[in-house]
Amino acid sequence: MLSETLADGLGQYEIGTKIRVLRQAKKLGLVQLGGHTGLSPAMLSKIERGQLIPTLPTLLRIAMVFGVGLDHFFAEAPDRPKVAVVRKAERLRLPDRQRNDMPSYFFESLDFPVTDRKMQAYYAEFPASSNESQPHQHDGAELVYVIKGRLALSIAGSDFVLDEGDAIYFDSGAPHSYRCDEPDSCSAIVVTVP
Numbered sequence: 001m002l003s004e005t006l007a008d009g010l011g012q013y014e015i016g017t018k019i020r021v022l023r024q025a026k027k028l029g030l031v032q033l034g035g036h037t038g039l040s041p042a043m044l045s046k047i048e049r050g051q052l053i054p055t056l057p058t059l060l061r062i063a064m065v066f067g068v069g070l071d072h073f074f075a076e077a078p079d080r081p082k083v084a085v086v087r088k089a090e091r092l093r094l095p096d097r098q099r100n101d102m103p104s105y106f107f108e109s110l111d112f113p114v115t116d117r118k119m120q121a122y123y124a125e126f127p128a129s130s131n132e133s134q135p136h137q138h139d140g141a142e143l144v145y146v147i148k149g150r151l152a153l154s155i156a157g158s159d160f161v162l163d164e165g166d167a168i169y170f171d172s173g174a175p176h177s178y179r180c181d182e183p184d185s186c187s188a189i190v191v192t193v194p
Contacts, residue, residue, distance in 0.1 A: 016049055064092060092109070102129060104131055122190045126185060128186075142170055142191065153168065
């Protein structure tokens with residue numbers, strides 16, 4: 001339990017309000033955000049209403065969904081060029097959904113420390129035994145570059161198969177999904193621009 005002094009000090013950052021603004025900007029409900037973070041909608045609601053202060057690991061899970069760093073919640077960005085090194089060992093590997101069935105892919109943010117990013121970059125792995133991901137869409141554009149294996153994409157009802165070294169750019173406002181298209185897993189770099 002936090003002391004009143006600590007609660008007041010943390011309350012000035014309005015972390016819950018900032019999370020709500022990010023969630024509403026992405027047009028996500030609490031249940032959807034819970035699916036991406038592994039946190040319960042009830043817990044997220046309490047955080048947004050300021051009834052619960054999230055731990056740093058919990059806040060980082062939320063921040064990664066929105067492509068912001070922890071400093072987004074605590075400080076203004078300094079007036080200097082943004083530079084961020086993300087070490088492989090520091091990346092957090094997350095499934096595309098938090099359910100009992102096999103995820104369609106796993107992703108790792110390659111630029112999570114940078115606040116107010118102009119793009120979001122991910123390393124994605126698609127297990128050979130996984131099903132096609134659920135169709136989804138978001139504002140902006142997306143670029144996918146296949147590092148290893150063979151990746152099939154469905155974009156607005158059209159199918160595309162990419163081999164190692166191939167890339168595709170598309171309007172991510174169109175419904176799209178991914179799946180590994182061979183017996184071995186495949187991996188790709190995914191870049192989205194709002």
